[in-house]
Amino acid sequence: MAPRTLYDKIWDDHLVATQPDGTCLLYIDRHLVHEVTSPQAFEGLRLAHRAVRAPGKTLLVVDHNVQTTDRSVGIADPESALQVATLARNAADFGLEYYNEHDKRQGVVHVIGPEQGFTLPGTTIVCGDSHTSTHGAFGALAHGIGTSEVEHVLATQTLVQSKAKNMRVVVDGELPDGVTAKDVVLAIIGELGTAGGTGYVIEYTGSAIRALSIEGRMTVCNMSIEAGARAGLIAPDDKTIAYFQGRPKAPTGAAWDAAVAYWQTLRSDDDAHFDAEVRLDAARLTPIVTWGTSPEDVVAVTGVVPDPDLIADEGKRASKWRALDYMGLKPGQKITDIAIDTVFIGSCTNGRIEDFRAAAKVVEGRTVKAGVRALAVPGSGLVKDQAEAEGLDKIFVAAGFEWREPGCSMCLAMNADRLSPGERSASTSNRNFEGRQGFKGRTHLVSPAMAAAAAIAGHFVDIRDLV
């Protein structure tokens, strides 16, 4: 057999049928469902009098619309309350496992899947959510789907797909202190651009990727979609296997041994063909801050806001001017001179225990700058418990942060946590689009340590000056 990539292998193992035009039917092992993209899908099933094909392979959780404040009080916004109630009703009507807002296991869908061992290496995973690519960190083929596809998967446990091309992103070398997985992926997106990954599944390899923690790998794969890629993948290794040992839904006994034996085959063959390759030198990476309204608008924290007039392409030049205007910035402004009024630490990009540890290390014994609103929002109830067991919540609260209940929170303005017009945030989330965190809100994407440092200083600072 010709040498194959990791993507080729998982694809081949799930292929149900191929049409002459190249359209394929893939078997789906795991289906994660949240409240935003599922109501019409369940309604479709109801209208067609269909059941869910594989209830045991389907897991529901509420995340985008939940309040991150006291949950003994109902959700104030009627639309959000309705979406949450609808998911609960669909779970009951279709007999599906559901983590509601009072369940310890509740959290952002891409945080809770791996935590429960629902996500597993070598599986195909879908969710009506673009950041499903997160699960690729474990060597799962995971991608976002639309609502009509959610209905199709609920009904058939399969998905119509055509095969993507293979891209390899190699990050070799050692990351300098203060440079994190978030900076790695922002640098990659800066290199590829938001369309550079279009039509590809990206496999991340190289010594710097292998050295990343599981949480860091999830951060990298999470943002694959921001480079336009269908999915991101990292081959499972000993860290991956250790991560799943003892997880509630992970296999046990002989099934565990068989699974591990299979996972160990999940790597690209030596001579496997990649249609494109990008290489980065980890040692040259710096802490990054985004300056614009696209995740590709990256600059080193030591740098300045770029000058769009230096861009040759007229359309691109105009769009970057528009971004600067929206962001209220001028070319040449030093990044460390940009004052922020809001800090958000959380989301499926950076809402895991390691992220709160990194942020707490920066804020410990320091105080949030007067006038800055700082939110620390755990990615799940279990992350929250773990952080509290380690006393991190106390560190955040003592410094002047608000310590919240788990959910998507200020990652996007679908709940009460949002920016007001003109407000500017340092955010650990993954998108800085116009209005993403609230109407006319201005978002700068950074790592958890950089966000924490900005909360203390009231403006961006080079975290390397603090560590």
Ligand SMILES: CC(C)[C@H](C(=O)O)[C@@H](O)C(=O)O
């Ligand atoms: C609401 C949902 C469909 C959306 C997504 O697909 O990613 C959201 O999670 C986001 O991050 O923008």
Ligand code: SF4
């Ligand atoms: S945390 Fe943000 S990126 Fe992740 S699923 Fe929620 S809204 Fe989407």
